Each structure stands twice: as C-alpha cells, then as structure tokens.
Amino acid sequence: MRHDAGMNHVRADPPATAAGGVLSRSAFRATFENVRLAIEDAMSTLEPLNLPDEEKSSVEIALAEALNNVVEHAYPDGTPGDVKLVLRHGRAGLLIEIRDNGRPMPNGRTPKGNHPTENHPSDELPEGGFGWFLIRELARDLVYDRENGENFLIFRLAVGRKNAPTKPSLST
Amino acid sequence: MEMTPSVHKDFLVITVGESRIDAAVAMQFKEKMKDLTSGASGRVIVELSAVNFVDSSGLGAVVGSMKQMRRKGRMDLVGLSASVEKVFRMTRMDSVFRIFGTLGEATQESLNAS
Numbered sequence: 386m387r388h389d390a391g392m393n394h395v396r397a398d399p400p401a402t403a404a405g406g407v408l409s410r411s412a413f414r415a416t417f418e419n420v421r422l423a424i425e426d427a428m429s430t431l432e433p434l435n436l437p438d439e440e441k442s443s444v445e446i447a448l449a450e451a452l453n454n455v456v457e458h459a460y461p462d463g464t465p466g467d468v469k470l471v472l473r474h475g476r477a478g479l480l481i482e483i484r485d486n487g488r489p490m491p492n493g494r495t496p497k498g499n500h501p502t503e504n505h506p507s508d509e510l511p512e513g514g515f516g517w518f519l520i521r522e523l524a525r526d527l528v529y530d531r532e533n534g535e536n537f538l539i540f541r542l543a544v545g546r547k548n549a550p551t552k553p554s555l556s557t
Numbered sequence: 558m559e560m561t562p563s564v565h566k567d568f569l570v571i572t573v574g575e576s577r578i579d580a581a582v583a584m585q586f587k588e589k590m591k592d593l594t595s596g597a598s599g600r601v602i603v604e605l606s607a608v609n610f611v612d613s614s615g616l617g618a619v620v621g622s623m624k625q626m627r628r629k630g631r632m633d634l635v636g637l638s639a640s641v642e643k644v645f646r647m648t649r650m651d652s653v654f655r656i657f658g659t660l661g662e663a664t665q666e667s668l669n670a671s
Contacts, residue, residue: 442640515613
C-alpha cells in the first residue's frame with residue numbers, strides 16, 4: 386500500500402540546459418516512509434536518462450542520506466513538517482535541491498562528514514554517523530543556506546553528464 | 558520485516574526478504590535480528606540477496622546486529638547486491654565482515670574451517 390498522504394508530485398519535460406532543466410518537483414510530509422516513496426519517485430523520474438547502475442546507486446544513496454537527515458535532525462522526534470525536493474538535470478549532472486522549515490544545521494553549517502571512526506576513534510565499529518560521510522563522498526558543489534526559517538541544501542552529482550569531456554589518459 | 562531463520566547443524570541462516578534496509582525499517586531489522594539470534598551461538602549467516610538498497614541507518618543496524626552477536630559467535634554476510642556492496646565499501650565496513658557471494662560459498666567455508 387502506498388501511503389502518499391501529503392505527497393504531491395509534478396513532473397516536467399526536461400529542457401537540456403547547462404544550469405539544469407527541472408525534472409521534477411515534489412513535496413511531502415517528513416517521515417522515513419515518505420522518504421522511501423520520494424526516492425522511488427525520483428528514481429523513476431530519472432529512468433529516461435538511462436544512467437548506468439553505478440550512477441543510479443550514487444543518486445539513491447545521496448538522496449536517501451540527505452532526505453533522512455531532514456526527517457531525523459530538522460524535524461526530530463516526529464516533529465511534523467514538510468520537505469521539498471527539486472531535481473534538475475543539465476550538462477554538469479544532476480542537481481538536487483532540498484528545502485525544509487525545520488531546525489537549522491548545527492552552527493549553521495553542514496557537518497564535515499569525517500568517517501565516524503575519525504570522530505570517535507575509540508569506537509572501532511560505529512553504528513551511525515555515516516550519512517554525511519557518504520554525502521560528502523558522492524556530492525559536489527554542496528551549498529547550505531538558511532533564510533526566513535527555511536533550510537536550503539543543494540548539491541550536484543556528476544551523473545548523466547551530457548558531452549562530459551573524457552579525461553585524457555596519462556600515457557606513460 | 559520479513560526475515561526467515563533456518564537452522565543448520567553448524568550455523569544459522571537468516572534470509573532477509575525485504576528489498577530495502579533503510580531508515581524506515583532499521584530499528585525493526587535490529588530488533589528482529591536480536592530475537593532470531595537470541596538462542597544462537599556459533600555462526601550466523603545473513604542472506605541479503607533480496608536486498609537491493611541499504612542506507613546508513615540500515616548499515617548501522619547490520620553493524621549493530623553483528624556487535625550483538627560478537628560475544629557468542631560471529632555473523633557473516635552473503636549475497637550483497639552492487640548497491641549494497643558499494644555502501645559497505647565506501648564506509649569501509651566491508652573489512653569488518655566476512656562477505657560471501659553465495660550461501661554455498663559461505664557454507665563451504667564452514668566445512669573447511671572445521
């Protein structure tokens with residue numbers, strides 16, 4: 386059963402621009418179940434791009450971590466609130482924009498995303514703290530801002546790049 | 558949370574029937590693992606081939622389950638999909654588990670080790 390209470394979804398035809406044409410806009414109640422549905426929607430929106438599996442998994446992981454962070458930290462302990470997600474695709478790849486009206490990032494900054502064993506060397510087997518580590522590994526050009534009580538996070542994933550220059554191989 | 562135990566002579570296999578171990582089900586996964594392994598000692602093999610996505614919460618639940626087991630035995634993993642394997646590799650958690658391609662490979666290892 387789909388519980389898409391509070392979900393709305395608009396899909397647009399993608400104009401191909403460098404900045405990135407909008408692929409989809411969605412808004413939903415911040416719950417882990419809705420994050421799951423939003424990821425499912427996002428992945429089906431991306432189908433026409435025919436991304437290789439490796440790139441698809443990068444998108445899915447980065448989306449899951451960024452959206453779960455909103456549910457867990459911006460709206461902690463089930464605080465009700467909404468999340469807005471915009472996907473854009475352009476020559477530089479996929480741009481992911483996430484907005485919410487929850488709590489700000491600690492100290493107004495996104496966490497550094499060290500591997501959790503670097504933050505807590507005594508804990509040889511960490512059970513958490515991997516979220517920002519994964520986002521930092523996968524995302525480029527990450528920007529966080531807060532204005533009028535709204536968190537704004539945008540980052541780029543270098544996937545589905547059009548006319549991406551192939552790296553010249555360093556021949557020996 | 559669909560997780561099916563099957564008891565063998567030298568090990569317990571827990572087959573996870575869910576397609577995702579994510580933030581929505583991570584707590585349930587860990588609780589169910591605790592229940593299923595409460596009487597187990599020795600080796601537990603978790604069969605993950607039905608799972609096509611794990612996020613950091615799911616990863617934490619798998620690591621946590623392994624830590625619960627550590628005093629009385631060990632927990633190995635079988636059948637990681639490419640995406641699941643990627644999360645384990647990126648977070649370097651692939652080095653703290655013994656990971657096998659198939660149940661056959663994992664149990665072969667059990668015979669050799671005895």
